[in-house]
Amino acid sequence: PARIRDGGVVIDLAVHDIDIMRYLLDTEPMRIYAETEKRIHTDHEDLLCAMIKFRNDVICNLDINWLTPLKKRKIYVTGENGMFTVDYINQDLIFHENSSKDKNGKDNKFLITEGRMIKYNIHKKEPLRLELEHFVNCVLNNTEPLVSGEDGLRALELANKIIESANKNEVIKDE
Numbered sequence: 001p002a003r004i005r006d007g008g009v010v011i012d013l014a015v016h017d018i019d020i021m022r023y024l025l026d027t028e029p030m031r032i033y034a035e036t037e038k039r040i041h042t043d044h045e046d047l048l049c050a051m052i053k054f055r056n057d058v059i060c061n062l063d064i065n066w067l068t069p070l071k072k073r074k075i076y077v078t079g080e081n082g083m084f085t086v087d088y089i090n091q092d093l094i095f096h097e098n099s100s101k102d103k104n105g106k107d108n109k110f111l112i113t114e115g116r117m118i119k120y121n122i123h124k125k126e127p128l129r130l131e132l133e134h135f136v137n138c139v140l141n142n143t144e145p146l147v148s149g150e151d152g153l154r155a156l157e158l159a160n161k162i163i164e165s166a167n168k169n170e171v172i173k174d175e
Contacts, residue, residue: 008044010036010159013064018052018162019147019155020075027055029158029174036166039067050162062162082115088127093120 036045099115
């Protein structure tokens with residue numbers, strides 16, 4: 001689709017990743033550092049690379065842009081025991097296990113090698129339809145939505161801190 005013109009890639013796309021990170025980690029950032037570029041968009045950034053350190057010592061990297069010719073929406077969650085890959089477009093969830101066995105089959109916690117790959121069966125649904133159905137259900141049944149207005153506002157505040165970091169070329173603390 002045509003690009004929005006009243007904001008950049010941070011406000012258009014990064015807010016969703018920020019919201020997901022906060023949800024998965026159940027904590028808040030403590031430091032944010034970002035670099036942005038304006039390559040094809042005249043007024044706002046169309047490329048973002050950001051690093052966010054959360055209060056539980058998890059580090060998140062954002063790599064978001066309007067420049068790549070194909071639509072790609074993925075998240076990688078990496079830990080000591082392996083890595084989850086989530087593909088939002090294809091609605092795939094895959095776990096890539098770290099094998100800590102040496103060539104003799106003994107455990108070695110310092111050895112990281114490719115282990116099993118587990119693809120989880122996901123019941124695929126149209127995300128926008130689910131979002132709209134949930135909203136209608138909340139209105140009709142007077143129930144609280146899964147994502148609050150406060151969550152949306154917080155994601156927007158953090159997106160603005162990403163832009164501030166890029167503009168000032170400095171780390172921004174979130175206190």
